Structure formats: structure tokens, C-alpha cells
Amino acid sequence: MMKKLLLFVLDGLGDRPNPMLNGETPLQAAYRPNLNALVSSGLGGLMYPVRKGLVCGSDTSHLSLLGYDPEAVYTGRGPFEAMGLGIIAEPGDIAFRANFATRSREGIIVDRRAGRDIPESGSLSKKISFTMKGTQFIVREGVEHRAALVVRGKGLSPEISDSDPHEQGRPAMKVKPLSNDAEHTADILNEYLDRIRDILDTSPENMDRESRGKPPANELLLRGAGITPRLEPFNKRYGLNGACLAGIPLITGIGNLAGLHLLKHPGATGRVDTDYRGKVREAVRALDVHDFVLVNIKAPDIAGHDGDPLLKRDVIEKIDDAMGQVIGISDDTVICVTGDHSTPCTTKEHSGDPVPILFSGNGMRRNGVRHFDEVSCGYSGFDLLSGDVMTMMLQLSDKLEKYGA
Amino acid sequence: MMKKLLLFVLDGLGDRPNPMLNGETPLQAAYRPNLNALVSSGLGGLMYPVRKGLVCGSDTSHLSLLGYDPEAVYTGRGPFEAMGLGIIAEPGDIAFRANFATRSREGIIVDRRAGRDIPESGSLSKKISFTMKGTQFIVREGVEHRAALVVRGKGLSPEISDSDPHEQGRPAMKVKPLSNDAEHTADILNEYLDRIRDILDTSPENMDRESRGKPPANELLLRGAGITPRLEPFNKRYGLNGACLAGIPLITGIGNLAGLHLLKHPGATGRVDTDYRGKVREAVRALDVHDFVLVNIKAPDIAGHDGDPLLKRDVIEKIDDAMGQVIGISDDTVICVTGDHSTPCTTKEHSGDPVPILFSGNGMRRNGVRHFDEVSCGYSGFDLLSGDVMTMMLQLSDKLEKYGA
Numbered sequence: 001m002m003k004k005l006l007l008f009v010l011d012g013l014g015d016r017p018n019p020m021l022n023g024e025t026p027l028q029a030a031y032r033p034n035l036n037a038l039v040s041s042g043l044g045g046l047m048y049p050v051r052k053g054l055v056c057g058s059d060t061s062h063l064s065l066l067g068y069d070p071e072a073v074y075t076g077r078g079p080f081e082a083m084g085l086g087i088i089a090e091p092g093d094i095a096f097r098a099n100f101a102t103r104s105r106e107g108i109i110v111d112r113r114a115g116r117d118i119p120e121s122g123s124l125s126k127k128i129s130f131t132m133k134g135t136q137f138i139v140r141e142g143v144e145h146r147a148a149l150v151v152r153g154k155g156l157s158p159e160i161s162d163s164d165p166h167e168q169g170r171p172a173m174k175v176k177p178l179s180n181d182a183e184h185t186a187d188i189l190n191e192y193l194d195r196i197r198d199i200l201d202t203s204p205e206n207m208d209r210e211s212r213g214k215p216p217a218n219e220l221l222l223r224g225a226g227i228t229p230r231l232e233p234f235n236k237r238y239g240l241n242g243a244c245l246a247g248i249p250l251i252t253g254i255g256n257l258a259g260l261h262l263l264k265h266p267g268a269t270g271r272v273d274t275d276y277r278g279k280v281r282e283a284v285r286a287l288d289v290h291d292f293v294l295v296n297i298k299a300p301d302i303a304g305h306d307g308d309p310l311l312k313r314d315v316i317e318k319i320d321d322a323m324g325q326v327i328g329i330s331d332d333t334v335i336c337v338t339g340d341h342s343t344p345c346t347t348k349e350h351s352g353d354p355v356p357i358l359f360s361g362n363g364m365r366r367n368g369v370r371h372f373d374e375v376s377c378g379y380s381g382f383d384l385l386s387g388d389v390m391t392m393m394l395q396l397s398d399k400l401e402k403y404g405a
Numbered sequence: 406m407m408k409k410l411l412l413f414v415l416d417g418l419g420d421r422p423n424p425m426l427n428g429e430t431p432l433q434a435a436y437r438p439n440l441n442a443l444v445s446s447g448l449g450g451l452m453y454p455v456r457k458g459l460v461c462g463s464d465t466s467h468l469s470l471l472g473y474d475p476e477a478v479y480t481g482r483g484p485f486e487a488m489g490l491g492i493i494a495e496p497g498d499i500a501f502r503a504n505f506a507t508r509s510r511e512g513i514i515v516d517r518r519a520g521r522d523i524p525e526s527g528s529l530s531k532k533i534s535f536t537m538k539g540t541q542f543i544v545r546e547g548v549e550h551r552a553a554l555v556v557r558g559k560g561l562s563p564e565i566s567d568s569d570p571h572e573q574g575r576p577a578m579k580v581k582p583l584s585n586d587a588e589h590t591a592d593i594l595n596e597y598l599d600r601i602r603d604i605l606d607t608s609p610e611n612m613d614r615e616s617r618g619k620p621p622a623n624e625l626l627l628r629g630a631g632i633t634p635r636l637e638p639f640n641k642r643y644g645l646n647g648a649c650l651a652g653i654p655l656i657t658g659i660g661n662l663a664g665l666h667l668l669k670h671p672g673a674t675g676r677v678d679t680d681y682r683g684k685v686r687e688a689v690r691a692l693d694v695h696d697f698v699l700v701n702i703k704a705p706d707i708a709g710h711d712g713d714p715l716l717k718r719d720v721i722e723k724i725d726d727a728m729g730q731v732i733g734i735s736d737d738t739v740i741c742v743t744g745d746h747s748t749p750c751t752t753k754e755h756s757g758d759p760v761p762i763l764f765s766g767n768g769m770r771r772n773g774v775r776h777f778d779e780v781s782c783g784y785s786g787f788d789l790l791s792g793d794v795m796t797m798m799l800q801l802s803d804k805l806e807k808y809g810a
Contacts, residue, residue: 363421363422363749363751363752364421364422364758365421365422365430365758365779365780366422366780367780367783367784368780368783368784379786380783380784380786381783381784381785381786381787381788382783382786382788383788384457384458385457388457388458391456391457391458391459391757392457392458392757394458394757395458395459395460395756395757395758396757398752398754398756400458400459400460400757401460402460402461402462402754402755403455403459403460403461403462403465403475404461404462404463404464404465404466404475404479404482404485405463405464405482405485405486405489405655
């Protein structure tokens, strides 16, 4: 029988001992009979994202979990920030991290963040998203003054300098080409920046801000140009028809770059109020027509960033409850459950602590782990890097071609 | 005292839980007091061939166990298939995987496998093995229609195309040079193929086949040209006088490429009826004149490919019995016992599951493993890659030069 592969990435799953949980991690403190049953029937261990001790983002970690080497394909934060804000970037797109900023009449950047509080950033972003001379400019707002710009067109190069002067009291910089190939890109960006200065200066949003004594968001500072990488299609690399189910645009964007079929579930919000049972049910259903399904559940990471161990424990219990639906399918499916990194509630940021991982499926070895958590999985002595996960799933489902004879 | 190194590779040793053995692996189910005594007196762990999860062949794994990087020296299957069929390939030899096929009078390949059943392939192979214009052509038959061709001479290049059209209904292809250096190689191969077409067409074996209504084996289709790699001699690399004792030609061939002295033991058959005690005795004896001895015992792999867990358990018990002879020699010898890959009886093919490994010797640390099997060795948390094994044996025998000052 052709075995299927089901990979659950519980975002930010790993944690550290928490005083509010009597020194246990949220995962240890959670009632998790289904995760424990899965690990008991297979292998439990620790997974290090990318390499031991590295503090990874969700982007580098998911690339690596899918078997792509971030060293080779992670071309800077620009494209991934843009995907995180919901722009579905395409290979070859040039992307920037951007700030809304305040420019004085004399052309000096007097506030690199335009006062930080910019509820108008969404409508401003729409006004400065347009096509000019066959090149498409897409701006999407982020939190506070943050935004991303994606430039799509022919003959574009990421080898250009920032327009962001990186300090206040100076004018915005002209974008300069850093290689011969990049002259066209620099020219069209400078023309675009001139055009949007007019639009932003005269927009009702900024006039209103000025009338209320707030700094206008009348400049878009660009930095960190990067080209969206062309990934070898997942289906071609592994000979598997793959799909992706995620509630947050960063992971959807990476799935899109890998050529995964993007599944939608209306209740998948990417927040702690997501429809856990519905999402897992949808993933299991998708195995009818796909060989591989990646599911990202964002909620544990949110609770980690909020520094709320009780919330993190609770969302893990909801995930465990939803996982009951996969207990029965391991006869013809290799299941892997892990995280993309740790987000300890005690530090509220990503950490380099390894993440528990389990593999479960019919006929495979067991290594005696009975509890799915950071400590129990560590005792097994089984550890691996995120880049090994696809290889392990392929070999456990007897799909890997032999290296040698 | 100058310590000796003794490396036992139990081919295809690793396995998965088997329902016929109450969910144990054949190794777990075997009575193995000597293997358990060896691991109890030293280190037990898991060894991943080449890298985690990879499904390795015996060729890539043995190269790696001897410390050669397969990525650098594994030049395609041709040379290793040829060695597997018993041709002792030399560095620089060009080798092909080959099929006996059936060519119609019009020159069309009408059966790429000449009916598969070719008991005459041995005598035909001899007839088409000869020297022409200073270049030696060596054909050796394999199972059914399979064979290998080794071409030995001056100025040869592997940069040539296949003669195999890879589908029926088309003529065999002319061999074409794929680089400027390869013109001579393509020319002499095309001349060789023309010459053997005459020989095969008029051979009594094929006339007899035709008279019995069987498709004649009158064409040799070549594919996957590879050059036999030149390995840095083992003795030079490690400063050790090394030897190899194996019952199967693939491992003998690799030992030959590494410059190991090839030991012979008449009872070493490479089958499950091999003389286990005699082979181990011969290896121990060889330590009188050699610093390092590699012993390959093929039987567990055969039982795995046969899907016979009881047989696999039984051959492991015979190996354990023979191992009694090495219990006493660990005062001046570092012993390592492992496999080259797993061959689970449940799948009858190689898998990427790690293989148990033990190191035993006087004065070294123990890590508390009491039983030599896939599960007990995993609990220790000690794991390594096949490429680390020589380094470990060298350091445990106090032979490794300091890295730094």
C-alpha cells in the first residue's frame, strides 16, 4: 500500500519550565492522551530547527522542514515579511521591508516611524499599490508603521541599495544599483518613490493626521531588498502530490513557493480561536487526494509570545483533543508531530531550545517514549535536525530510493 | 601496546518489530550472550548509514564505514554492480550496467530482457569478453538478463551516452561522446558492440534458443557508464595495514579499491550456510599480521530480503556463537560490531532505520547498555554516522593525532 504522509507543525510548541505551572512546560502540564498515544506507538525525540541551538523563525524552519536548505534559498527577510503580511509572492519578485515615515517640507526624514500609530496605513497602502510602465508595485501594511513592498515585473534585480537612511535628520536616499544588471530596477524604484510622495503628501489621510497634530505618513522607506526564491517544486522533488493547510499567510506563502496545493478551511483563523477539530479533520480528508499534507497550527506560538503559559497549555489541550481524529489512520499513514521552534512563555520570544517530535505509523520501531513533551522525548536520545524530517518520513513510509545498490 | 582494530559488519542487521516475533526485532529475539557481553563492556548506540534516514546500499555504506565520503567517490552504480558480479574493477575502469536483449533481423530491440530466463548468459558472457586494440572488455552475467561490462584501457572516459534505447520497438543507440575527451571511448565501444553482435547472432547458444522458440540474447544494452574511483589507499590514510574478509564480491571489490589485503576463507560463502565460526576465527588470526580487519557477514541481509524473521534470528544466533572467540581478545583490540543498513523482514528491502553499533575494548568508557539491539542501543542516546566509525575506532585505540595543540 502506498503510504501517506501527514506533518503537523505546532507553531512555537517548545517551551521552558514555567513557575506558573509548577516548573513544568505548557506541553508537560497539558492533558494530552492522544499525543501520548501517538508517541507510544512510534518514535519520540527532539528536533533542532536548522541546526543545534539556532534560534529560527517560522520561515527558515518551515523551509527546512520541507527539505529546502535555508542557506541556499532564504534570500533575505523581504520576501518572507511580504508573504507574512499576506502578499502571495512569486519567484522573481523583488521584496522590501518598508516603514511609513515622516518627511519634512525640506525633504528631511524627521520620524522614521511616523509616530508609530498609523491606523490609516491600510488605506494608504492601497493608494500606493499600482502598475507603472508594466511593473507592478504591491504594498501591504503591517503592525504600526511597518509594511512590505513587492515589485513584480521583467528584468528586476535585488542588487540595489536601501532608500531608508537608517537615521533621522537626513533625506531619504536615492536607490542605487549595486550591479550593472540593476540599473533599470533602481530607476523604476526611484520613479515610483517620487510618484508616491505626491500621492502620500496630498492624501486625505495625511491631511487629516496633520490637522490633528500627528506626523504625516508621507514617505515609504525601503530596506533589505530580496528576490523571492524559486524552489524546486515539492511534487517534483519527492514525487508526492503535496498540500498545505495553514491559518497564517507566511506559511501559506511558503507552501505556495514549494508548489503545494493550498487548502482552505474557513474556521482556520491562525489565532487561538481557530477551529482545531475542523482543521485536523480537513487535513485527514485531504489525504484522500494528496500524498502529503502539511498542517500549521499557529496558536501555541501566539500564547508563547503573549507570555501566557495557561493559555498555551489550554490550546495544546485543544490540539490534543483534535488529534484524536488521527489515532486510527496510522495503518496507512506516517504521522509526524513537531513544532517549528520554541517560543517560551518566560521570554516571549523564539528560542533555540529543541522541539519535541514524534513519528507514528504501522510497522515502525518504537523507542519507548510514553509522553510527548520536551523532557520525556529528550530521554530517548533520539534527536534530529529539521532538515532530516522529510527524509525520515519518506523512509518510514518506504518511499525513499536507495542510495547505492 | 599497539592496539588492533576489528570491524564486524553484519549486513542488513537492523530490523523493525515483527509480528512473528511478538513485536520484537530478530536481533531482540535472538539469544546473544556474546554480543550482550561485548556491548556491556563498552559503548552501545545507533549508527546512521551516511546520514539520518537515508536508505543506503551496501556499497555506499561500506565506503562510508571505511571513512570514504560516498558523495565524493561513489561514481555511479556501474562499477559497483560490476564488482558485485565478481569483476575486480580497477581505478580508471569504465563500467556499465548491461542487459542481454533481443534484436530483430531489422535491428529493432523487440525484448529489452530477452525473455528474462537466460541460463546461457554465463557462457555468452565469456564469449564476448576479450581484448580488442589494446582495450580489455570484461562481461559478467548477473541474475536473469542482467550483466555488467567493464572496459579497461588507456584514454577512456565515462562521459558517453547509453546504447540502451530504454524502450522496445527502437534500435539500439550508437554510443555518443558527451565530451571532447570521450570520442575514442565511444568509437571503440561502437566497434565492440558491432563485433559482439556477430558473435551473439551466430553463437550455438542463441541458435539453440531460437530453435526452441525462445528469444535470442543477441544484443548487450549498456547504460549508466561510470568510472571506477581511485580511493586514497586505506593503509596510507590511516597508517594501518588493513585487510578485508567478505563472502560477497561487492565488498571484496570495495576492499580491493581501498587497497585492503583480501583474506580468503574457504567456508565463507556469502550465504546463510557460511562457516560463521571459521570466518571469525580467520579474522582474529589475521590480526597477528594486520592492524585492521573488516569482516562482512552477509547472512542477516539475505534473511531480511527473504522476509524470514525466524531465519534472521537464527543466523544472528550463529553469529553470536561465533563471536565468543573475540570476547577474550579485547585487551589489545578495539572491536566494533554494527551493520551497513537495516533490511526489515517486514518490507524485504533496505530501510533508513539506524543500525545498532557497539565498541568494546580494554580501558574504554561504558555507557550502560546491556543488550545489543535496536531499542536498547537507542536508549543510550549515543548515535553517530557511518562516517564517524573509523574516527571512533582510531581514537579508542589511541591512534588519532591531535587536532590542534
